[in-house]
Amino acid sequence: MDEKNPLEKLRIENDKLKRLNSFKTDLISINAHQLRTSLSAMKWILKMFIDKDLGELNKEQESFMEKTYESNERMIKLVNEMLDSNKEEPKQIEYDFESLDIVDLIDDTLFDFKGEAYKKNIDVIFLKPDEETFPLVHADREKIRSVLQNLIENALKYSEEGDRVFITIKKDSGYVQVSIKDTGIGIKEEYIKNLFGKFFRVRNDNDQINGSGLGLFACKNIIEKHDGEIWVESKLGIGSTFYFTLLLSTEKS
């Protein structure tokens, strides 16, 4: 019998995994390099527009260029973070906490979705609080922006033409709660408990809906780093509401 001993088998398996891992590391590094090349070109050209090197712009054009430049900067940052986490010993993703105006950030994030919502004919409605000045939260602006982007993107993705998406915020004792409610297809109860797991994605009959599944997992990590909570309430065929909480700035200091 040519039965290899278990240790030998493990060694072979381990080598295989190491090779696979190193292949993936290289692939990410090559792709990131390519991404950076395109992102650099966009960055420089947008900057030329903003600096009026290519002629005068009207106010609207200027504001769109600035927004696009900012989006491009965020992509560059993501690529940088991806490369960092691709290293043998990944650097901890750094958090840059500040006293953040969440109303302002939601407004700003929604701006990026105007086009998509319009195209799909979905009304995205931000129900602003009555308070003139809403309390600041203790948060990392860019991390919370990506949580909002993820949740709004999902809401739009799983909504149909004519549906509405509602964003609300409310202050409670010590924290702020943000909710994103859609009237879309909803999530089956059995899926809900794993929804925030790594690589989890609800299988739908709707085949056009793709995604890595990393979105909600990343959101959960981010919110937990903020000492907040994230959860969902959903009914199949009626819609889903995602909630997350952030501590008030005054609680932290």
Next chain:
Amino acid sequence: MKKVLIIEDDTFLQGLVSRKLKSESYDVMIASDSDDAFAVLEKGIPDMILLDLLLPKIDGFEILTKIRQDPKFKAIPVIVFSNLSEDTDIKRAQDLGINAFMIKSNFTLDELSERIKGLLG
């Protein structure tokens, strides 16, 4: 007029960098690979070289090695302008002798131009 040699194989990026430097009154020379680069260098010594690392056939590290070994060229300041950013790449370029390592996507062309100006004194 200060002369800058851009060694970059992506013609689109090449054009953008060249446009910027020309607007800042530099005399710009362009090379897309190692052969081009040395042909240009033989014709006249630039005041500064902007070097990409990922190039066809002979990469930027090898070009840098040859430049630093040649008595005619070894004093020319070199800025590596690349999208590679692994620690090993940066260290390798630094060991060969560079004046700056800049990651393209992390800088605007104004910042690049500022750096060139700073290094040229």
